[in-house]
Amino acid sequence: CVHESTVNITDALKAKGMWDNTFMLYLSDNGGPHTNNDLANNYPFRGGKGNFFEGGVRVASFAAGGAMASSLYGQTLTAAMHIADVYTTFCRMAGRSEQECIDAPDGVPATDGVDYTGRFVNGVDTPRTEEIWLSHRALIQGNYKFIWTYEWEVLASHNGPVWPNANDEGLEADPNECYNADWTQRGCLFDLSADPEERVNLRTVDNERWWTMKNRLT
Numbered sequence: 001c002v003h004e005s006t007v008n009i010t011d012a013l014k015a016k017g018m019w020d021n022t023f024m025l026y027l028s029d030n031g032g033p034h035t036n037n038d039l040a041n042n043y044p045f046r047g048g049k050g051n052f053f054e055g056g057v058r059v060a061s062f063a064a065g066g067a068m069a070s071s072l073y074g075q076t077l078t079a080a081m082h083i084a085d086v087y088t089t090f091c092r093m094a095g096r097s098e099q100e101c102i103d104a105p106d107g108v109p110a111t112d113g114v115d116y117t118g119r120f121v122n123g124v125d126t127p128r129t130e131e132i133w134l135s136h137r138a139l140i141q142g143n144y145k146f147i148w149t150y151e152w153e154v155l156a157s158h159n160g161p162v163w164p165n166a167n168d169e170g171l172e173a174d175p176n177e178c179y180n181a182d183w184t185q186r187g188c189l190f191d192l193s194a195d196p197e198e199r200v201n202l203r204t205v206d207n208e209r210w211w212t213m214k215n216r217l218t
Contacts, residue, residue: 002026006024006026009024010024010064019065019066020066020067021066021067022065022066022067023063023065023067023068023090023093023120023121024063024064024065025061025062025063025086026061026062026063027059027060027061027083027086028059028060028061029059029083030049030056030057030059031045031047031048031049031054031055031056031057031058031059032048032049033048033049033050034047034048034049034055034157034159041159042054042055042056042159043158043159043160043161044158044159044161044196044197045058045158045196045197045198046156046157046158046197046198046199047156047157047198048159051149051156052134052135052137052138052147053147053156053198054145054192054196054197054198055158055159057134057138058196063120067093067120067121068120068121069120069121069122069123071123072120072123077119079119079125079126079128080128080132080140081114081116081128082113082114082128082132084111084112084113085113085114085115085116085128086113087101087111087113088101088102088111088113088114088115088116089113089114089115089116089117089120092115092117093117093120093121098115101113101115114126114128131216134147136217137149137217138217139213139216139217140192141213141216143191143192143193143194144189144190144191144192144209144213145189145190145192145198146187146188146189146210146213146214146216146217147178147187147188147190148178148179148186148187148188148214148217149176149178149179150179151176151179151181156176156178158197158199177201178201187203187210187214188201188202188203189201189202189203189206189209189210189213190202
């Protein structure tokens with residue numbers, strides 16, 4: 001299991017005198033599948049593996065290691081970090097130059113990650129200041145997310161606090177309000193700081209932002 005393996009790795013690094021120069025990062029690639037008899041629960045977030053609601057893209061993670069700033073021990077970091085930032089951060093931690101961490105072989109796009117070395121090693125905030133593209137139909141700008149769904153997309157639901165339980169009890173049947181047959185009306189706007197569970201569509205409240213973000217995806 002993860003717990004036992006982490007203990008074994010940590011003990012081995014300490015025994016070799018390598019722990020003080022180690023940075024360890026655990027994270028998932030996506031949220032868990034969460035419908036019917038699937039074995040994951042993304043509560044309290046909406047959605048899961050296979051879509052771009054927070055339950056599918058906001059994942060559990062933790063960092064450790066002697067190379068990490070001691071001021072971060074036991075702390076919760078709230079700044080957004082994209083999985084694309086992991087390579088850039090590790091590359092810079094390994095002593096490579098900024099340009100070396102961007103360059104790629106011929107025919108391969110250059111990397112596009114943010115270096116979080118300052119945050120993890122020095123305890124200095126290194127926030128993402130630009131927008132985060134989750135896909136061709138989901139975009140985050142600051143605290144706001146715009147997302148549209150397909151008509152057949154039924155994974156945009158919320159789990160209850162106890163799940164799975166061998167049936168559909170505790171699985172909310174959320175409406176697919178982010179789909180509309182009229183493309184010009186398709187999409188939802190959520191404020192992730194005030195509504196991380198994505199329950200309140202701000203389309204009618206902040207129509208200007210809704211259109212601005214929608215147009216970024218078209």
